[in-house]
Amino acid sequence: MTDAFVSILGKPYGIVLAQLLTATQYTIYLTLIAFLGGGLIGAVVATAKITTSRTARTLASGYIWLFQSVPLLMLLFLLGLGVPRLIGMNINSWLAASVALTLYASAYLSEVWAGAVNGVAKGQWEAGFALGLRFRPVLWTIIAPQALRLAIAPTVGFMVQIIKGTSLAYIIGFHDLMTIGRRWANAPVPGTEPFVIFPLMALIYFCLCFPLSKLSRRLERRLGAVHGADKTAAG
């Protein structure tokens, strides 16, 4: 891949851009890991938050509150530096970054999803119960499909938040866009203007994030209008 860029852009810029794009792949992988992992935990927490059990609800709210109040930077420091020194063992930066971002994502995703379920009109539940259905069938056949409409747009929108969040992982030694960018800024490649790196990095992130936030807003307009969805969005 490097050769292609070098032949198009000339030597220094071609190499750097190729490096940046390679690092961008790691950003994307990390985003996907965090999104899937966070989605899995988030689904469990969201389920706990909408059950009738008060203990489960309190625990779920506590979980969401905790991981929304803790700065992502601190989660990364704790998992990337704190825990390894506590147990006296090195933790792979992939693992630490994935776990931190997964926890971060799970809190926000579970809130979005629980919010979507609560956003479905109360009458829908009552109608289901009036038909003689139990809690679970009502949830899965009546509420969930409607909640899905409300949840899709903010879920897509939150992907942007995760992508931006991955930029912090470099502080614990994760080799992503930021690492390359900082290295280039600190020790400029001969024949390049070092300040170009920042707009370039911003542009790459923008290209990753903007289509998603655009999509999210479109979906919101298309899907949310039906029930007059709650317009609050996290982040």
Next chain:
Amino acid sequence: MLRLIEGAGFSIALATIGGIIGFILAVGLASARYFAVPVAAQVAVVYVEFVRNTPLIVQLFFVAFGLPMLLGYAWPFWAHAALALTLNFSAYFAEILRAGLFSIAKGQIEGARALGLPTLLLYRKVIFPQAVAAVFPSLNSQFIFLFLTTGIVAEIGVPDLTNAGLYIDSRTFRSFEVFTVLTIMYVVIAVGFKVVLSLLQRRLFAWQASR
């Protein structure tokens, strides 16, 4: 410990500056879009989208290292940090404010027009206060969220809370304890901001309760 408290004070000051100036900028940006001012409105759209879709840390490096290199000036680090945070906050606030402005009921505008209010006065006295009141809770939570991200400015060597923590960590190597304390401090400050802002809300928008 003293260093941590100083750092916390710095973080709070930085977030407050960013919040206040960012809000003022956001009013400009959102107003430009509300009135569809030619050029300014388009610039506002591009600016808000760009800031909201790039990580704060990239913006910080751009402001702290990129711009000075390009334009050849040198500011103290805290000024770079304050500028980056202000720009970042303003875009998020502008987006929320815009939503608030466009949510004001048509009847309010028609009513004020019927009373013969000129456009600017109508905006200042009728639309704007209601819009801010409507979105104040969102602004609050956005501010808290943004406050939690300010630790990033430690990366350019500003003596904020995170930086103080990193310093202690590098001296003691008791990372787990240091970052746990740091986390707790961030959470406590965030809760403090929340309380202050909700008090502010009750004072500023007392008229809302009577509706």
